[in-house]
Amino acid sequence: MASVVGTYQHEKSENLDAFFSAIGVPWIPRKMMTNSNPTVQVSQDGETYKIRTVSATKTVEITFKVDEAFESSLMSGEKTQNVVRKEGDSLIQEQDSSKGKIIITRAFSENAMDMTMEHKTSNVKATRHFKRTA
Template sequence: MEFVGKKYKMVSSENFDEFMKTIGVGLITRKAANAVTPTVELRQDGDNFVLVTSSTFKTTEMKFKPGEEFDEERADGAKVKSVCTFEGNTLKQVQKAADGLEVTYVREFGPEEMKAVMTAKDVTCTRVYKVQ
């Protein structure tokens, strides 16, 4: 996995505020999240992975083992359950909230950029990151 250890900085974001509204993120947190330009890095430790998302607002670490469900705390503090799987250079994450809402994150890693497509209900957000 040649994309492990690379840092990707966001260069474009489409429909992020609407996506956050759909998953129940409050106004103040949405405003803060919309104002920053996050950096994403995927790290590997044996069979385990850590997806680090950092910005001036907050840094989060999502630790997972592919194919195994884990408890996750979203950046807004909501507690959810997630499962991550790899298909080639694509990391797919399915996140389930206590209220039954299912959110899908598809992160496609390339040599120069990473494209993240997030879907909740009928709302899709696309964010593009370039290698630093």
């Protein structure tokens, strides 16, 4: 089983602009996000996980326990309800907002993290690939 704890550097994305468009992100922020190369830091303290995504324009952080509901915010500031479950080497986040249900699957291996985002209402998916750096 691969450790989820680590630091990951963005390498490439697939279909990201279409995904952000499907969830209603305006053109300028969408272009900024699709051209970003974020670093993702995953840490764990006991049963509590923290995922911190750092880019040139914004830092987003979520803190959660597996299978426990928590609140986070979209880029627009809108509050969302979330729950994360663990399946094998993946953390699967279900997010509910006025934009619909979004499923974010973070699949970990010894050398990488692949993050697939699916907007259930429109069935649009995007994937971001990250290389483990630490």
